[in-house]
Amino acid sequence: MREKLLKWKYKELGEQMIQTLKNKKHDAYLVDSKEDVVSTLKNIVPEKSSVAIGGSITLQETGVIDFLKNNDYKFFNRNDAKTExxxxxxxxxxxxxxFFFCSANAITKDGMIVQLDGNGTRVAPMIYGPKNVVMVVGMNKIVTDLQSADERIKEISPMNAKRLDTKTPCVRFGECIDCESRERICVHKTILQTGVRHPGRFKIILVTEDLGL
Ligand code: SF4
Structure with missing residues:
Protein backbone atom coordinates (compact mmCIF):
# COMPACT_ATOMS: atom_id res chain seq x y z
CA MET A 1 0.00 0.00 0.00
CA ARG A 2 2.77 2.44 1.00
CA GLU A 3 4.56 1.79 -2.27
CA LYS A 4 1.42 2.46 -4.28
CA LEU A 5 0.73 5.74 -2.47
CA LEU A 6 4.31 6.87 -2.84
CA LYS A 7 4.16 6.16 -6.57
CA TRP A 8 0.97 8.22 -6.83
CA LYS A 9 2.61 11.10 -4.94
CA TYR A 10 5.74 10.97 -7.09
CA LYS A 11 3.69 10.99 -10.32
CA GLU A 12 1.60 13.99 -9.23
CA LEU A 13 4.63 15.92 -7.98
CA GLY A 14 6.65 14.78 -10.99
CA GLU A 15 4.19 16.29 -13.44
CA GLN A 16 4.31 19.62 -11.58
CA MET A 17 8.10 19.51 -11.54
CA ILE A 18 8.28 18.88 -15.29
CA GLN A 19 6.32 22.06 -15.90
CA THR A 20 8.46 24.00 -13.41
CA LEU A 21 11.68 22.79 -15.07
CA LYS A 22 10.36 23.61 -18.53
CA ASN A 23 9.50 27.11 -17.30
CA LYS A 24 13.18 27.34 -16.34
CA LYS A 25 14.02 26.55 -19.99
CA HIS A 26 15.28 23.04 -19.33
CA ASP A 27 14.12 20.06 -21.38
CA ALA A 28 12.38 17.77 -18.92
CA TYR A 29 11.06 14.20 -19.13
CA LEU A 30 9.07 12.18 -16.59
CA VAL A 31 9.57 8.42 -16.65
CA ASP A 32 7.89 5.72 -14.63
CA SER A 33 10.81 3.53 -13.65
CA LYS A 34 14.57 3.26 -13.80
CA GLU A 35 14.19 0.78 -16.65
CA ASP A 36 12.70 3.59 -18.79
CA VAL A 37 15.74 5.85 -18.52
CA VAL A 38 17.85 4.17 -21.19
CA SER A 39 14.99 4.07 -23.73
CA THR A 40 14.50 7.81 -23.18
CA LEU A 41 18.21 8.42 -23.69
CA LYS A 42 18.12 6.65 -27.04
CA ASN A 43 15.94 9.48 -28.33
CA ILE A 44 18.11 12.22 -26.84
CA VAL A 45 21.71 11.18 -27.44
CA PRO A 46 22.63 10.46 -31.09
CA GLU A 47 25.04 7.61 -31.80
CA LYS A 48 28.70 8.59 -32.16
CA SER A 49 28.28 11.48 -29.71
CA SER A 50 31.14 12.11 -27.32
CA VAL A 51 30.05 11.54 -23.72
CA ALA A 52 31.38 11.76 -20.15
CA ILE A 53 29.97 11.30 -16.66
CA GLY A 54 30.15 12.79 -13.20
CA GLY A 55 30.26 10.46 -10.19
CA SER A 56 26.76 9.15 -9.52
CA ILE A 57 25.04 6.13 -7.98
CA THR A 58 21.90 7.01 -9.98
CA LEU A 59 23.74 6.62 -13.30
CA GLN A 60 24.82 3.13 -12.21
CA GLU A 61 21.39 2.14 -10.88
CA THR A 62 19.59 3.19 -14.06
CA GLY A 63 22.01 1.37 -16.38
CA VAL A 64 23.19 4.61 -18.00
CA ILE A 65 26.89 3.83 -17.58
CA ASP A 66 26.53 0.38 -19.16
CA PHE A 67 24.45 1.89 -21.96
CA LEU A 68 27.19 4.43 -22.75
CA LYS A 69 29.89 1.73 -22.55
CA ASN A 70 28.09 -0.76 -24.77
CA ASN A 71 26.88 1.48 -27.57
CA ASP A 72 28.43 3.56 -30.30
CA TYR A 73 29.60 6.54 -28.22
CA LYS A 74 32.99 8.11 -27.70
CA PHE A 75 32.96 7.62 -23.93
CA PHE A 76 35.53 9.40 -21.75
CA ASN A 77 34.92 7.18 -18.72
CA ARG A 78 36.52 8.41 -15.50
CA ASN A 79 36.20 4.86 -14.12
CA ASP A 80 38.68 3.61 -16.75
CA ALA A 81 41.52 5.82 -15.48
CA LYS A 82 44.36 3.83 -13.93
CA THR A 83 46.53 6.70 -12.76
CA GLU A 84 45.96 10.22 -11.44
CA PHE A 99 26.76 15.14 -23.61
CA PHE A 100 27.77 15.21 -19.94
CA PHE A 101 25.79 12.96 -17.57
CA CYS A 102 25.21 13.40 -13.86
CA SER A 103 22.49 13.43 -11.21
CA ALA A 104 21.49 16.15 -8.74
CA ASN A 105 21.83 16.29 -4.98
CA ALA A 106 18.55 18.18 -4.67
CA ILE A 107 16.02 20.07 -6.79
CA THR A 108 13.73 22.55 -5.07
CA LYS A 109 10.04 22.69 -5.88
CA ASP A 110 10.61 26.01 -7.64
CA GLY A 111 13.27 24.43 -9.89
CA MET A 112 16.65 25.30 -8.35
CA ILE A 113 19.20 22.51 -8.88
CA VAL A 114 21.60 22.16 -5.94
CA GLN A 115 24.90 20.26 -6.01
CA LEU A 116 27.72 19.79 -3.52
CA ASP A 117 30.99 18.53 -4.93
CA GLY A 118 34.45 17.65 -3.64
CA ASN A 119 36.95 18.58 -6.33
CA GLY A 120 34.47 20.10 -8.79
CA THR A 121 34.78 17.55 -11.59
CA ARG A 122 31.02 17.11 -11.62
CA VAL A 123 29.85 20.69 -11.16
CA ALA A 124 32.45 22.41 -13.35
CA PRO A 125 31.43 20.69 -16.65
CA MET A 126 27.81 20.97 -15.58
CA ILE A 127 28.24 24.75 -15.51
CA TYR A 128 30.35 25.20 -18.65
CA GLY A 129 31.75 23.21 -21.54
CA PRO A 130 29.67 20.25 -22.69
CA LYS A 131 27.07 21.10 -25.33
CA ASN A 132 24.40 19.22 -23.36
CA VAL A 133 24.00 18.07 -19.77
CA VAL A 134 21.76 15.07 -19.06
CA MET A 135 20.60 14.75 -15.46
CA VAL A 136 18.89 11.62 -14.20
CA VAL A 137 17.09 12.31 -10.94
CA GLY A 138 14.93 10.22 -8.60
CA MET A 139 11.95 11.94 -6.99
CA ASN A 140 13.54 11.50 -3.55
CA LYS A 141 15.78 14.45 -4.55
CA ILE A 142 12.85 16.89 -4.76
CA VAL A 143 12.80 19.22 -1.75
CA THR A 144 10.71 22.16 -0.62
CA ASP A 145 13.29 24.95 -0.76
CA LEU A 146 17.00 25.79 -0.55
CA GLN A 147 17.10 25.26 3.21
CA SER A 148 15.64 21.77 2.79
CA ALA A 149 18.21 21.14 0.04
CA ASP A 150 21.04 21.99 2.44
CA GLU A 151 19.55 19.76 5.13
CA ARG A 152 19.16 16.90 2.67
CA ILE A 153 22.73 17.23 1.44
CA LYS A 154 24.12 17.36 4.99
CA GLU A 155 22.21 14.18 5.76
CA ILE A 156 23.46 12.22 2.74
CA SER A 157 27.06 13.49 2.58
CA PRO A 158 28.44 11.10 5.22
CA MET A 159 27.08 8.19 3.14
CA ASN A 160 28.77 9.62 0.06
CA ALA A 161 32.00 9.94 2.03
CA LYS A 162 31.68 6.29 3.09
CA ARG A 163 31.03 5.26 -0.53
CA LEU A 164 34.16 7.13 -1.61
CA ASP A 165 36.12 5.61 1.27
CA THR A 166 37.39 8.97 2.52
CA LYS A 167 39.17 9.34 5.83
CA THR A 168 36.79 12.01 7.06
CA PRO A 169 35.24 12.16 10.55
CA CYS A 170 31.73 11.56 9.16
CA VAL A 171 32.79 8.09 8.04
CA ARG A 172 33.72 7.36 11.65
CA PHE A 173 30.69 8.96 13.30
CA GLY A 174 27.97 8.62 10.63
CA GLU A 175 27.14 12.31 10.67
CA CYS A 176 28.60 15.56 9.42
CA ILE A 177 30.73 17.61 11.79
CA ASP A 178 31.66 20.24 9.18
CA CYS A 179 35.23 18.94 9.14
CA GLU A 180 38.49 20.52 8.01
CA SER A 181 39.82 17.25 6.62
CA ARG A 182 42.10 17.25 3.54
CA GLU A 183 39.71 14.66 2.10
CA ARG A 184 36.58 16.73 2.73
CA ILE A 185 34.01 16.00 -0.01
CA CYS A 186 31.81 19.02 0.73
CA VAL A 187 33.59 21.90 -1.00
CA HIS A 188 31.89 23.33 -4.08
CA LYS A 189 28.22 24.13 -3.62
CA THR A 190 26.39 25.23 -6.76
CA ILE A 191 22.84 26.38 -7.38
CA LEU A 192 21.65 26.34 -10.96
CA GLN A 193 18.91 28.93 -10.86
CA THR A 194 17.71 28.80 -14.46
CA GLY A 195 18.53 27.54 -17.94
CA VAL A 196 17.47 30.78 -19.59
CA ARG A 197 20.88 31.60 -21.12
CA HIS A 198 21.13 28.24 -22.92
CA PRO A 199 17.59 26.89 -23.34
CA GLY A 200 17.46 23.10 -23.63
CA ARG A 201 21.13 22.54 -22.70
CA PHE A 202 19.95 20.65 -19.63
CA LYS A 203 17.90 17.54 -20.30
CA ILE A 204 16.46 16.43 -16.98
CA ILE A 205 14.96 12.95 -16.68
CA LEU A 206 12.85 12.65 -13.54
CA VAL A 207 12.13 9.10 -12.45
CA THR A 208 9.12 8.43 -10.21
CA GLU A 209 11.21 6.27 -7.89
CA ASP A 210 13.86 6.73 -5.20
CA LEU A 211 17.32 6.71 -6.79
CA GLY A 212 20.81 7.33 -5.48
CA LEU A 213 21.33 8.74 -2.00
S1 SF4 B 1 31.93 18.38 5.76
FE1 SF4 B 1 33.37 16.77 6.31
S2 SF4 B 1 32.35 15.68 7.99
FE2 SF4 B 1 30.77 16.85 6.92
S3 SF4 B 1 29.93 15.37 5.45
FE3 SF4 B 1 31.49 16.64 4.41
S4 SF4 B 1 33.34 15.39 4.54
FE4 SF4 B 1 31.91 14.61 6.07
Whole structure:
Protein backbone atom coordinates (compact mmCIF):
# COMPACT_ATOMS: atom_id res chain seq x y z
CA MET A 1 0.00 0.00 0.00
CA ARG A 2 2.77 2.44 1.00
CA GLU A 3 4.56 1.79 -2.27
CA LYS A 4 1.42 2.46 -4.28
CA LEU A 5 0.73 5.74 -2.47
CA LEU A 6 4.31 6.87 -2.84
CA LYS A 7 4.16 6.16 -6.57
CA TRP A 8 0.97 8.22 -6.83
CA LYS A 9 2.61 11.10 -4.94
CA TYR A 10 5.74 10.97 -7.09
CA LYS A 11 3.69 10.99 -10.32
CA GLU A 12 1.60 13.99 -9.23
CA LEU A 13 4.63 15.92 -7.98
CA GLY A 14 6.65 14.78 -10.99
CA GLU A 15 4.19 16.29 -13.44
CA GLN A 16 4.31 19.62 -11.58
CA MET A 17 8.10 19.51 -11.54
CA ILE A 18 8.28 18.88 -15.29
CA GLN A 19 6.32 22.06 -15.90
CA THR A 20 8.46 24.00 -13.41
CA LEU A 21 11.68 22.79 -15.07
CA LYS A 22 10.36 23.61 -18.53
CA ASN A 23 9.50 27.11 -17.30
CA LYS A 24 13.18 27.34 -16.34
CA LYS A 25 14.02 26.55 -19.99
CA HIS A 26 15.28 23.04 -19.33
CA ASP A 27 14.12 20.06 -21.38
CA ALA A 28 12.38 17.77 -18.92
CA TYR A 29 11.06 14.20 -19.13
CA LEU A 30 9.07 12.18 -16.59
CA VAL A 31 9.57 8.42 -16.65
CA ASP A 32 7.89 5.72 -14.63
CA SER A 33 10.81 3.53 -13.65
CA LYS A 34 14.57 3.26 -13.80
CA GLU A 35 14.19 0.78 -16.65
CA ASP A 36 12.70 3.59 -18.79
CA VAL A 37 15.74 5.85 -18.52
CA VAL A 38 17.85 4.17 -21.19
CA SER A 39 14.99 4.07 -23.73
CA THR A 40 14.50 7.81 -23.18
CA LEU A 41 18.21 8.42 -23.69
CA LYS A 42 18.12 6.65 -27.04
CA ASN A 43 15.94 9.48 -28.33
CA ILE A 44 18.11 12.22 -26.84
CA VAL A 45 21.71 11.18 -27.44
CA PRO A 46 22.63 10.46 -31.09
CA GLU A 47 25.04 7.61 -31.80
CA LYS A 48 28.70 8.59 -32.16
CA SER A 49 28.28 11.48 -29.71
CA SER A 50 31.14 12.11 -27.32
CA VAL A 51 30.05 11.54 -23.72
CA ALA A 52 31.38 11.76 -20.15
CA ILE A 53 29.97 11.30 -16.66
CA GLY A 54 30.15 12.79 -13.20
CA GLY A 55 30.26 10.46 -10.19
CA SER A 56 26.76 9.15 -9.52
CA ILE A 57 25.04 6.13 -7.98
CA THR A 58 21.90 7.01 -9.98
CA LEU A 59 23.74 6.62 -13.30
CA GLN A 60 24.82 3.13 -12.21
CA GLU A 61 21.39 2.14 -10.88
CA THR A 62 19.59 3.19 -14.06
CA GLY A 63 22.01 1.37 -16.38
CA VAL A 64 23.19 4.61 -18.00
CA ILE A 65 26.89 3.83 -17.58
CA ASP A 66 26.53 0.38 -19.16
CA PHE A 67 24.45 1.89 -21.96
CA LEU A 68 27.19 4.43 -22.75
CA LYS A 69 29.89 1.73 -22.55
CA ASN A 70 28.09 -0.76 -24.77
CA ASN A 71 26.88 1.48 -27.57
CA ASP A 72 28.43 3.56 -30.30
CA TYR A 73 29.60 6.54 -28.22
CA LYS A 74 32.99 8.11 -27.70
CA PHE A 75 32.96 7.62 -23.93
CA PHE A 76 35.53 9.40 -21.75
CA ASN A 77 34.92 7.18 -18.72
CA ARG A 78 36.52 8.41 -15.50
CA ASN A 79 36.20 4.86 -14.12
CA ASP A 80 38.68 3.61 -16.75
CA ALA A 81 41.52 5.82 -15.48
CA LYS A 82 44.36 3.83 -13.93
CA THR A 83 46.53 6.70 -12.76
CA GLU A 84 45.96 10.22 -11.44
CA UNK A 85 47.33 11.60 -14.73
CA UNK A 86 44.84 9.56 -16.76
CA UNK A 87 42.05 10.71 -14.48
CA UNK A 88 43.00 14.35 -14.98
CA UNK A 89 43.13 13.86 -18.75
CA UNK A 90 39.62 12.38 -18.78
CA UNK A 91 38.27 15.13 -16.51
CA UNK A 92 39.67 17.80 -18.84
CA UNK A 93 38.23 16.04 -21.91
CA UNK A 94 34.85 16.00 -20.17
CA UNK A 95 34.60 19.75 -20.76
CA UNK A 96 34.45 19.31 -24.53
CA UNK A 97 31.92 16.49 -24.95
CA UNK A 98 28.55 16.55 -26.67
CA PHE A 99 26.76 15.14 -23.61
CA PHE A 100 27.77 15.21 -19.94
CA PHE A 101 25.79 12.96 -17.57
CA CYS A 102 25.21 13.40 -13.86
CA SER A 103 22.49 13.43 -11.21
CA ALA A 104 21.49 16.15 -8.74
CA ASN A 105 21.83 16.29 -4.98
CA ALA A 106 18.55 18.18 -4.67
CA ILE A 107 16.02 20.07 -6.79
CA THR A 108 13.73 22.55 -5.07
CA LYS A 109 10.04 22.69 -5.88
CA ASP A 110 10.61 26.01 -7.64
CA GLY A 111 13.27 24.43 -9.89
CA MET A 112 16.65 25.30 -8.35
CA ILE A 113 19.20 22.51 -8.88
CA VAL A 114 21.60 22.16 -5.94
CA GLN A 115 24.90 20.26 -6.01
CA LEU A 116 27.72 19.79 -3.52
CA ASP A 117 30.99 18.53 -4.93
CA GLY A 118 34.45 17.65 -3.64
CA ASN A 119 36.95 18.58 -6.33
CA GLY A 120 34.47 20.10 -8.79
CA THR A 121 34.78 17.55 -11.59
CA ARG A 122 31.02 17.11 -11.62
CA VAL A 123 29.85 20.69 -11.16
CA ALA A 124 32.45 22.41 -13.35
CA PRO A 125 31.43 20.69 -16.65
CA MET A 126 27.81 20.97 -15.58
CA ILE A 127 28.24 24.75 -15.51
CA TYR A 128 30.35 25.20 -18.65
CA GLY A 129 31.75 23.21 -21.54
CA PRO A 130 29.67 20.25 -22.69
CA LYS A 131 27.07 21.10 -25.33
CA ASN A 132 24.40 19.22 -23.36
CA VAL A 133 24.00 18.07 -19.77
CA VAL A 134 21.76 15.07 -19.06
CA MET A 135 20.60 14.75 -15.46
CA VAL A 136 18.89 11.62 -14.20
CA VAL A 137 17.09 12.31 -10.94
CA GLY A 138 14.93 10.22 -8.60
CA MET A 139 11.95 11.94 -6.99
CA ASN A 140 13.54 11.50 -3.55
CA LYS A 141 15.78 14.45 -4.55
CA ILE A 142 12.85 16.89 -4.76
CA VAL A 143 12.80 19.22 -1.75
CA THR A 144 10.71 22.16 -0.62
CA ASP A 145 13.29 24.95 -0.76
CA LEU A 146 17.00 25.79 -0.55
CA GLN A 147 17.10 25.26 3.21
CA SER A 148 15.64 21.77 2.79
CA ALA A 149 18.21 21.14 0.04
CA ASP A 150 21.04 21.99 2.44
CA GLU A 151 19.55 19.76 5.13
CA ARG A 152 19.16 16.90 2.67
CA ILE A 153 22.73 17.23 1.44
CA LYS A 154 24.12 17.36 4.99
CA GLU A 155 22.21 14.18 5.76
CA ILE A 156 23.46 12.22 2.74
CA SER A 157 27.06 13.49 2.58
CA PRO A 158 28.44 11.10 5.22
CA MET A 159 27.08 8.19 3.14
CA ASN A 160 28.77 9.62 0.06
CA ALA A 161 32.00 9.94 2.03
CA LYS A 162 31.68 6.29 3.09
CA ARG A 163 31.03 5.26 -0.53
CA LEU A 164 34.16 7.13 -1.61
CA ASP A 165 36.12 5.61 1.27
CA THR A 166 37.39 8.97 2.52
CA LYS A 167 39.17 9.34 5.83
CA THR A 168 36.79 12.01 7.06
CA PRO A 169 35.24 12.16 10.55
CA CYS A 170 31.73 11.56 9.16
CA VAL A 171 32.79 8.09 8.04
CA ARG A 172 33.72 7.36 11.65
CA PHE A 173 30.69 8.96 13.30
CA GLY A 174 27.97 8.62 10.63
CA GLU A 175 27.14 12.31 10.67
CA CYS A 176 28.60 15.56 9.42
CA ILE A 177 30.73 17.61 11.79
CA ASP A 178 31.66 20.24 9.18
CA CYS A 179 35.23 18.94 9.14
CA GLU A 180 38.49 20.52 8.01
CA SER A 181 39.82 17.25 6.62
CA ARG A 182 42.10 17.25 3.54
CA GLU A 183 39.71 14.66 2.10
CA ARG A 184 36.58 16.73 2.73
CA ILE A 185 34.01 16.00 -0.01
CA CYS A 186 31.81 19.02 0.73
CA VAL A 187 33.59 21.90 -1.00
CA HIS A 188 31.89 23.33 -4.08
CA LYS A 189 28.22 24.13 -3.62
CA THR A 190 26.39 25.23 -6.76
CA ILE A 191 22.84 26.38 -7.38
CA LEU A 192 21.65 26.34 -10.96
CA GLN A 193 18.91 28.93 -10.86
CA THR A 194 17.71 28.80 -14.46
CA GLY A 195 18.53 27.54 -17.94
CA VAL A 196 17.47 30.78 -19.59
CA ARG A 197 20.88 31.60 -21.12
CA HIS A 198 21.13 28.24 -22.92
CA PRO A 199 17.59 26.89 -23.34
CA GLY A 200 17.46 23.10 -23.63
CA ARG A 201 21.13 22.54 -22.70
CA PHE A 202 19.95 20.65 -19.63
CA LYS A 203 17.90 17.54 -20.30
CA ILE A 204 16.46 16.43 -16.98
CA ILE A 205 14.96 12.95 -16.68
CA LEU A 206 12.85 12.65 -13.54
CA VAL A 207 12.13 9.10 -12.45
CA THR A 208 9.12 8.43 -10.21
CA GLU A 209 11.21 6.27 -7.89
CA ASP A 210 13.86 6.73 -5.20
CA LEU A 211 17.32 6.71 -6.79
CA GLY A 212 20.81 7.33 -5.48
CA LEU A 213 21.33 8.74 -2.00
S1 SF4 B 1 31.93 18.38 5.76
FE1 SF4 B 1 33.37 16.77 6.31
S2 SF4 B 1 32.35 15.68 7.99
FE2 SF4 B 1 30.77 16.85 6.92
S3 SF4 B 1 29.93 15.37 5.45
FE3 SF4 B 1 31.49 16.64 4.41
S4 SF4 B 1 33.34 15.39 4.54
FE4 SF4 B 1 31.91 14.61 6.07
Missing amino acids: DEKREIFLKSFDVD
